Amino acid sequence: MSAASKDTALRTxxxxxxxxxxxxxxxxxxxxxxxxxxxVNSLKTLDEIRQGNMLAFPEVFTFEPxxxxxxxxQIGVEPTGLKPYFINSLxxxxxxxxxxxxxxxxxxxxxxxxxxxxxxxxxxxxLFSCFIPFQIVLIPMARILGILDLAGTTSGLVLVHVVYGLxxxxxxxxxxxxxxxxxxxxxxxxxxxxxFRIFRRILLPSSGPIIVxxxxxxxxxxxxxxxxxxxxxxxxxxxxxxxxxxLVSSSTGVKxxxxxxxxxxxxxxxxxxxxxxxxxxxxxxxMAGAVKG
Amino acid sequence: MAFLExxxxxxxxxxxxxxxxxDIAIEEGGFLVLVGPxxxxxSTLLNTIAGLESISSGEISIDGKVVNDLHPSKRDIAMVFQxxxxxxxxxxxxxxxxxLEMRGVSKADREKAIQGVAGMLQIxxxxxxxxxxxxxxxxxxxxxxxxxxxxxxxxxxxxPLSNLDAKLRVDMRTEIxxxxxxxxxxxxxxxxxxxxxxxxxxQIAVLKDGILQQVGSPxxxxxxxxxxxxxxxMGSPTMNLxxxxxxxxxxxxxxxxxxxxxxxxxxxxQPPTSLQSYSGRSVxxxxxxxxxxxxxxxxxxxxxxxxANCSVEVVEPTGADTFVVTQLGGKEVTGRMRSANGLSVxxxxxxxxxxxxxxxxxxxxxxxxx
Numbered sequence: 001m002s003a004a005s006k007d008t009a010l011r012t013x014x015x016x017x018x019x020x021x022x023x024x025x026x027x028x029x030x031x032x033x034x035x036x037x038x039x040v041n042s043l044k045t046l047d048e049i050r051q052g053n054m055l056a057f058p059e060v061f062t063f064e065p066x067x068x069x070x071x072x073x074q075i076g077v078e079p080t081g082l083k084p085y086f087i088n089s090l091x092x093x094x095x096x097x098x099x100x101x102x103x104x105x106x107x108x109x110x111x112x113x114x115x116x117x118x119x120x121x122x123x124x125x126x127l128f129s130c131f132i133p134f135q136i137v138l139i140p141m142a143r144i145l146g147i148l149d150l151a152g153t154t155s156g157l158v159l160v161h162v163v164y165g166l167x168x169x170x171x172x173x174x175x176x177x178x179x180x181x182x183x184x185x186x187x188x189x190x191x192x193x194x195x196f197r198i199f200r201r202i203l204l205p206s207s208g209p210i211i212v213x214x215x216x217x218x219x220x221x222x223x224x225x226x227x228x229x230x231x232x233x234x235x236x237x238x239x240x241x242x243x244x245x246x247l248v249s250s251s252t253g254v255k256x257x258x259x260x261x262x263x264x265x266x267x268x269x270x271x272x273x274x275x276x277x278x279x280x281x282x283x284x285x286x287m288a289g290a291v292k293g
Numbered sequence: 294m295a296f297l298e299x300x301x302x303x304x305x306x307x308x309x310x311x312x313x314x315x316d317i318a319i320e321e322g323g324f325l326v327l328v329g330p331x332x333x334x335x336s337t338l339l340n341t342i343a344g345l346e347s348i349s350s351g352e353i354s355i356d357g358k359v360v361n362d363l364h365p366s367k368r369d370i371a372m373v374f375q376x377x378x379x380x381x382x383x384x385x386x387x388x389x390x391x392x393l394e395m396r397g398v399s400k401a402d403r404e405k406a407i408q409g410v411a412g413m414l415q416i417x418x419x420x421x422x423x424x425x426x427x428x429x430x431x432x433x434x435x436x437x438x439x440x441x442x443x444x445x446x447x448x449x450x451x452x453p454l455s456n457l458d459a460k461l462r463v464d465m466r467t468e469i470x471x472x473x474x475x476x477x478x479x480x481x482x483x484x485x486x487x488x489x490x491x492x493x494x495x496q497i498a499v500l501k502d503g504i505l506q507q508v509g510s511p512x513x514x515x516x517x518x519x520x521x522x523x524x525x526x527m528g529s530p531t532m533n534l535x536x537x538x539x540x541x542x543x544x545x546x547x548x549x550x551x552x553x554x555x556x557x558x559x560x561x562x563q564p565p566t567s568l569q570s571y572s573g574r575s576v577x578x579x580x581x582x583x584x585x586x587x588x589x590x591x592x593x594x595x596x597x598x599x600x601a602n603c604s605v606e607v608v609e610p611t612g613a614d615t616f617v618v619t620q621l622g623g624k625e626v627t628g629r630m631r632s633a634n635g636l637s638v639x640x641x642x643x644x645x646x647x648x649x650x651x652x653x654x655x656x657x658x659x660x661x662x663x
Contacts, residue, residue, distance in 0.1 A: 181376055181378065183374045183375070183376050183378035184378045184380060184381075186343075186345050186365075186372070186374070186378065187372065187374060187378035187380075187439075188380070188391070189345065189365050189366065190343060190345075190365045190366060190370065190371065190372050190392075191366065191391050191392035191395050191439075192366035192392060192395035192396055193366075193391075193395050197395070201380075201391075202380055202382070205381075205382030205383075206381055206382055
């Protein structure tokens with residue numbers, strides 16, 4: 001208790017503390033309930049689900065729905081399961097995240113340390129791009145992808161996500177580098193380092209927290225994107241989210257809820273893992289720009 | 294041709310002129326201190342010498358070579374920054390060697406250079422640490438090591454001691470002076486601390502609002518300030534500047550300080566000719582606190598001591614000396630007494646004025662008359 005009192009602004013009584021924790025616990029349980037329902041039902045047989053009790057533990061554990069969802073379920077016209085689409089998503093997300101993060105970092109570097117006439121306007125416009133709804137860019141983007149001959153390809157989707165993510169990644173890096181001492185850049189300039197050398201040797205090694213924030217942000221956004229995937233992808237480049245939709249909203253055959261639950265969890269798993277592994281950096285990184293020092 | 298020459302240097306940010314035609318020159322091995330209040334343009338001047346900021350017009354040359362359009366890394370300079378600017382992700386050793394690495398010096402030579410500098414600054418035991426693990430004084434040494442290791446033609450220091458606590462600042466000041474004497478390097482040093490300027494410099498340049506007020510040796514700047522600003526800026530406590538009149542009393546001049554009840558008249562010994570034309574006109578009399586003393590404390594070698602009684606208003610003992618504030622000509626005037634004996638507020642005590650060390654300024658132009 002003595003250790004905790006150092007960090008907390010006020011020391012509260014035991015009763016107040018118990019009350020706070022029990023309320024928090026109730027909320028936590030409430031928010032975890034859907035995940036619980038999905039997990040429990042994905043391990044039941046379809047017959048058991050039909051009996052009605054959604055919250056009950058499975059009487060007979062079965063991994064069959066998971067195997068179905070991953071490799072055998074009917075998606076569109078092919079019984080491929082979600083596996084090929086999972087790979088599609090990965091092939092799309094990884095380059096999209098890396099490229100947009102790197103470009104955002106360079107943008108932030110230029111906008112703070114190599115300021116040019118009108119840099120504020122450029123940043124303002126990039127910031128503005130964060131607030132443009134997805135739907136507005138659909139048709140122009142389709143045109144551009146057509147002109148570039150990237151329509152229906154994974155590369156096309158990577159481009160879309162890089163362009164759309166650039167506003168956010170630039171914002172993150174610009175605010176982070178804004179607090180980075182300019183004297184360091186000057187010292188390195190006198191030491192003889194050039195534009196990219198300063199970036200690689202001085203800035204990047206100090207950018208850990210903001211890189212984590214940007215990667216999480218971009219990864220979850222790109223992975224969870226449905227609209228661009230549904231609009232711009234062909235059958236062979238459709239991401240996980242679109243495939244999941246095709247699996248769940250298929251209008252033929254029996255609704256296999258257990259398979260749907262398993263598929264939904266599979267689709268959410270990568271973002272979940274990313275959050276669990278590096279979530280604390282996310283919170284810390286988001287706060288980093290807020291308060292100096 | 295001087296080692297570092299700055300001719301008619303102008304620097305503008307949009308319509309704001311920060312440096313308005315600065316001319317400075319120092320010889321090789323000189324220690325030039327740029328001093329002035331904040332916002333006077335001294336850091337900007339240093340940055341233009343470094344090449345970190347472009348100049349609007351004028352010329353800067355180092356060792357006979359005009360460097361106006363030369364990239365900072367090609368000017369053969371090293372700079373120590375106020376925040377030290379140590380690269381946080383590198384060890385102390387890597388920090389020191391970074392400039393050499395960028396210039397393609399081999400690893401073996403770099404190691405040798407690091408060891409040499411580390412030995413000189415006594416930071417060998419810190420080489421493996423990160424800047425974040427160092428104290429302020431240690432960081433300061435590393436920053437100097439990084440500058441020294443490249444053996445440049447010119448060292449630039451941008452308020453390097455202002456982030457240290459008072460005691461460490463005095464120690465590092467001595468250390469910098471020792472290094473300069475040992476290595477004989479040419480240094481340009483920016484500070485707002487006039488004591489640093491006095492102790493370190495071979496040449497002091499006083500700046501105000503982008504205009505050079507005076508350049509000279511510390512002694513010149515201190516004992517012959519070019520104008521009222523320099524007189525006021527250099528020295529602590531500051532010089533007393535009193536409004537007075539020059540009276541011509543039959544061949545000898547005297548300075549008369551108007552007082553409420555009795556006006557105080559002090560003789561001016563060996564008045565310079567420039568002062569003659571001011572007889573009957575008002576001037577500003579400048580006299581440093583150490584030249585207003587108690588009778589015993591007066592400089593025994595001084596030839597012209599004038600005595601006058603003044604009433605004590607404030608007594609400020611500092612240990613070695615006691616500063617006494619009184620009123621002259623409607624202004625507070627500080628004198629420096631040997632001891633606080635017999636000094637009580639309101640008492641009328643005799644003061645000794647060292648008239649050999651007084652200054653006169655024109656009240657309109659603020660320039661030095663004599």
